[in-house]
Amino acid sequence: MINWQAFRLTIELAVVVSAILFVVGLPLAYWIAFSRWRWKFLVEAVVALPIVLPPTVLGFYVLVALGSHSPLGRWWQSLTGHTLAFTFTGLVIGSILYSLPFAVQPFAASFSSVDRKLLSASALLGASPLRTFFRVVVPLSTPGLITGLALSFAHTMGEFGVVLMVGGNIPGVTRTVSIDIYDQVEAANYASANAMALLLLIFCFLVLTLIYGLNRANALSTLSSREWRRMSPAK
């Protein structure tokens, strides 16, 4: 009934993608939050594109870019001997692009909301930008970082269009839960489809509950908003 292989593959994909997005998203979000480059808005627009674009459009271009006719595809093929399309790696690349805004936007928003005076204070005490980032910006952005991580994980868990376009439907390689459910419905195996759908639903709910619970505990252990306001001397 339950296709554990598809389930494992989906979790694997979501973990890999959200981990990579965390590492790539932090510097990108930092740049978006603090850069004064005049054309920054162009980058912001590109990052936000996957939110509005139909997954098939994104998937189509990723497929073209990964195929053996594109420079990237050719380079990969000469390196490994096979194409990127319809592989797990290809799926990861597609999913990273697809889930990028769900990681970067919460990161950037929480970085921007850190009081700039604290950043000045850190520099005045001799701290390098890197030290300021890890000692001040990151600790004060934890809720935003957790949210970004959770959203990119959940969003990858549930993706369908990009997977179908880029990965196809190869059991154990690219067949994720959502593809499997689609297959079962096509084959009129409603019981199996229901089992898989329910499993995904419960899993996603648990993950999100855990993360929002953590966020709440974190917020309570640091500072309430009232305490925040008390911090600046009344004028």
Place this chain on the structure above:
Amino acid sequence: MPTSFDPRQSPLYVKARKSLGSFHLDCEFTAEAGFTILFGASGAGKTTLLNCVAGLTTPDAGRIAVGDRVLFDASQATNIAVAKRNVGYVIQDLALFPHLTVEQNVEYGLTSLSSARRRERAMSILREFRIEQLRDRSPGQISGGERQRVALARALVTEPRTLLLDEPLAALDAPIKAEIIDDLRLWNQAHAIPILYVTHSREEVIALGGRVIVLESGCIIAQGTPHEVLRAPRQETVAQLAGFENIFDAVVESIHEERGSMYCCLNACASGARAPGEKGTQSEGAPVLETPLIHAEVGSKLRIGIRAGDILLATSQPQGLSARNVIAGRVVSLERRDMIICARVDCGVEMEVYLTLAAQDALRLAPGSEVWLVIKTHSCHLMAQ
């Protein structure tokens, strides 16, 4: 810390020009070890000036140096990064790190030391500022005065070569203020670095001593000891800051060089309120005051500042006084402020006069009482209009 550094020979030199929209900062001064007070109304450019020294704002032109270490020089394109300037700066809202404890805040700037040395240094400065018992608290859990001490300790523990304080005590009560000033002064006896102290409080200027630089719209308009700057103000901003409760527009009526004085008619004459032919020293018209002689001509427009505490009140016309200005008036209102009585007296213009509680009892003053105001010539401070 480098041992060759002698703070007593490392004054802070600032020459900075900066335009921000319609505001222009343009000043030059040298601050020796000890307190240099930057005094001025809000918007005078005090914070901009500090930001230039700290490196948070880049001047359009000028040179900033501590001793022979150049922090900024527009002509040589030198601009040392904020983190490398070794300038201690306590900004107005302190910017303590809310996620760190008091001790972690204070240790923040001590990256180059081992953790044991860091802890030792932090604890010793926390003791100096009498806040060692707060070391495990977060900044959200301590009082305003305590936060102020933490911010000072955090800036000073790094042994900066110059210290910038932007109205550090503005939000505090007087007794706490005085304590912190004492601790800071004690600290600087040992370290002797230049301290730029921004304030618009006259009490703080007097309490701190040192040298005062008065800023107005980005320019230095006066400098000297607090006594010099506050006693003989020539500009009206200084006057208001220096605590003249009574400021009037006036016109020079006559000049008596042989007596070293002149007569000035207060603002009501300028507006034509005085009936023609009437003499000034009557209650109905605007008064004429004898003032010290300054370089002016008959008809020159001036401003006269008189402190409420420099005016005497009498219930009958006094005789045989050295004071040259005796003006009749009527009490309009009496108001108790803390331990003094503030009387408003109408003598053609309204003047504020301070009395002690005992004086009010002895004179049995009430609104409507006829009184005489006695003002010494040299209590009339003249300013440009």
